[in-house]
Amino acid sequence: MEHQFTVEGMTCGHCEKAVTQALRGVDPQAEVRIDRQAQQVQVRSSAAREALAAAIREEGYRVA
Incomplete structure (x- = not known):
């Protein structure tokens, strides 16, 4: 299944990782x-x- 999220706060390659x-x-x-x-x-x-x-939120990012 394909999911799409808007994730606020990703600013660098480390964030993506x-x-x-x-x-x-x-x-x-x-x-x-x-x-x-x-x-x-x-x-x-x-x-x-x-x-x-x-899981994304637990990393400290906001899922809009």
Whole structure:
């Protein structure tokens, strides 16, 4: 299933890596694409949307 999130606060490559690792902590097979300038994160995963959003929030980012 494809999920799209607007994630505020990503400012650098480290932020992208942190978000990617958080998402893969929920689903190791997740495919993650990040457009930092647009503040968009696209995830192809079988995990529940709320579990993915919670993982991003736990890293300190706001999911709009």
